[in-house]
Amino acid sequence: MNLRKKSIVFCGIFVLLFLISGITLMYKGNDAIALAIEKKDGILTAEQVKLSFDSVSGRLIKEAIKEGQEVKKGDIIMQLDSTDTDLSIEKTKAQIAQLDAQINSQNGAINVEYAMTDTQEVQTFNQIDQQKAAIASAQATYKNKQIDYNRKLQLLEVEAIAQSDLDDAKMALDVASADLAQQQELLNQLLGGANDNANTQDINLPTINQQRQEIDNKLNDVEALIEQKKQLEVQLKELEVTKSRLTLYAPEDGKIIKILAKQGEMILANTPVVLLESNRRYYDIYISENQVANLAEGDTINGKSIANDLTVPGTIRLITQAPGFADLKQSREKGQADLSAFQIRIYTDDVEGLQTGMTIEVTDDEFTKR
Structure with a gap:
């Protein structure tokens, strides 16, 4: 009984202390x-x-x-x-170098073609001038032959010359006419359908224009190569960024x-x-x-x-x-x-x-x- 009473007393004391502590905490915060x-x-x-x-x-x-x-x-x-990234970088650089070589080669070829076209244009202008001179000469010859024929025709009417002289004059006139037509045809071929101007340098030659257009089209091919190079350069930058990220630095x-x-x-x-x-x-x-x-x-x-x-x-x-x-x-x-x-x-x-x-x-x- 004494042990039981002691246990009850101790439990009561513990509960009382717990309540007092809780109240104290509550009021003191x-x-x-x-x-x-x-x-x-x-x-x-x-x-x-x-x-x-x-x-x-x-x-x-x-x-x-x-x-x-x-x-x-x-x-x-x-x-x-970084081995794989390094290999990709080297491969991309090689592709860029190859495109650079192609671009430089095509640009060089295009420049040569432009120069050749310019030279051909100058030569054609010179040929046109020469042909115009040949036409002028043929026209002068034809005019002289025409005058000679008319004069001999009048002389024949008064029986001052023989018929054979008139026939010779007619033949010379026909030859001069044919030569004039031939020289004009050669000029038309040189003009290639262009209108003949007094100033030869102002003539717009279709054949030369066509050649320049074909060269301009080749420039489009060069632009395509340049765009391919730009794409590869972007890939190279991405690879270089990737490589830089393979090293971790203290921020x-x-x-x-x-x-x-x-x-x-x-x-x-x-x-x-x-x-x-x-x-x-x-x-x-x-x-x-x-x-x-x-x-x-x-x-x-x-x-x-x-x-x-x-x-x-x-x-x-x-x-x-x-x-x-x-x-x-x-x-x-x-x-x-x-x-x-x-x-x-x-x-x-x-x-x-x-x-x-x-x-x-x-x-x-x-x-x-x-």
């Missing part, structure tokens, strides 16, 4: 945020960056860092095998926390391979709505490191309402509405001796002096 508002301190936390190879995959052939190593922005972290200063991939492993694109702790560090504190009224994002604020009493200047980056007390405890304190609390995120400046994980405290003076 000793939940996590209430305590945080009262103490206003936070743990210094560094932002972490997961590094991965951007849109490329392959076999990891080089680890240039170790866990715990400090790195600077631009330092090489890892490299993937900022920081510390290697963990290496997630080992040399020799196949790495998938966009899969984290290294965890980097950046030098961007912050801590969170909680303050009341009365204190937040004088603060704004972008304001500077000073804290103290509890471990070594360092002054830690920082900048407020975020002010947001903290979760309500009843949301955390799932009950109303004292039957009243929740008190408003605000979470403040402060990014610190670089301070020598300050380590990630240290506790930073902000005194009430930082809020009352504003």
